[in-house]
Amino acid sequence: MLKTKVKVSNVTNLSDARYCAGMGVDYLSFPVPQVNPQTYREITAWVAGPKFGIETCGPYSDLLNEYEVDFIEIAASEILLAPPQREIIVQLSVEDWLQHKAAIRQLKNEKVIVEFAVRVIDDQSIQSIQEAATKMEVLIKTDESIPLRQLLELPVAGISLEGNPEPKPGLKEYPLALILEQLELD
Numbered sequence: 285m286l287k288t289k290v291k292v293s294n295v296t297n298l299s300d301a302r303y304c305a306g307m308g309v310d311y312l313s314f315p316v317p318q319v320n321p322q323t324y325r326e327i328t329a330w331v332a333g334p335k336f337g338i339e340t341c342g343p344y345s346d347l348l349n350e351y352e353v354d355f356i357e358i359a360a361s362e363i364l365l366a367p368p369q370r371e372i373i374v375q376l377s378v379e380d381w382l383q384h385k386a387a388i389r390q391l392k393n394e395k396v397i398v399e400f401a402v403r404v405i406d407d408q409s410i411q412s413i414q415e416a417a418t419k420m421e422v423l424i425k426t427d428e429s430i431p432l433r434q435l436l437e438l439p440v441a442g443i444s445l446e447g448n449p450e451p452k453p454g455l456k457e458y459p460l461a462l463i464l465e466q467l468e469l470d
Contacts, residue, residue: 286467289442291373291399291423292460293339293357295319298327300447305331307464310442311373313357316340321350328352337373341365357399360384363391371395373423378402381412389419399423399444405430413438432466443467 291311292304296318304312312334314324319338328336335354340347344356344367355371360380364387366372371394376384378400388396398416402409402424416422421441426432435443445460 285469286464287469288436288440288467289421289423290464290467291442291444293444293446295327295447297447297450298330299450301327301331303461304447304464305333307468309334309464311335311337311355313337313339313355313373314351316347316351324351335371337371344370355395355397360388363387366391366393368392369394371397373397373399375399375401375425378409378412381416385415395421397421397423397441399425401425403427403429405434405438410438413440417441426463428463432463 286308290309291313292309293313295301295312295314301312316338337353337355337357338347338351339357341359341362344365348367355373357373357375358366360374360376363374363384374388374396376398388398398420400413400422413422417439423442423444424435424438424440425444426435445463448459
């Protein structure tokens with residue numbers, strides 16, 4: 285069990301997927317350009333626990349026929365193309381939030397989660413995060429430049445991390461392990 289919700293994106297291999305599921309990660313997303321439908325099905329068949337999604341840009345109808353997903357991860361610029369009745373995670377910056385917040389709030393999707401890419405915690409980012417958190421779940425995408433303790437003090441549902449490539453099966457480093465281990469409940 286982890287102290288907060290965790291999403292791991294850029295999952296391209298079974299090793300990352302199994303490790304993350306074993307640690308209790310809530311969401312795993314797979315980049316469509318690197319993970320074809322067959323590989324996606326093979327990886328997700330071996331893993332239980334997290335919700336599975338794809339990282340892509342439209343058109344979505346063809347992809348939804350090829351990938352069996354729980355959610356779709358999209359960029360803020362793609363929100364008008366978001367398929368209705370589907371859980372979505374919208375990736376954005378603070379500037380994107382200021383530009384697209386009205387459209388994001390009007391989405392009629394099953395569930396909308398906002399994922400902020402934040403490099404520094406300043407007044408504008410805190411205000412945007414607080415504003416978004418009043419209407420929907422917020423995840424903070426981190427690259428370890430902001431201390432985990434500081435991120436968890438924000439009004440967020442959780443954090444977002446990224447997987448990394450596997451040079452050869454079984455030969456894998458887990459840089460996200462440091463963060464996941466810090467999030468483990470005692």
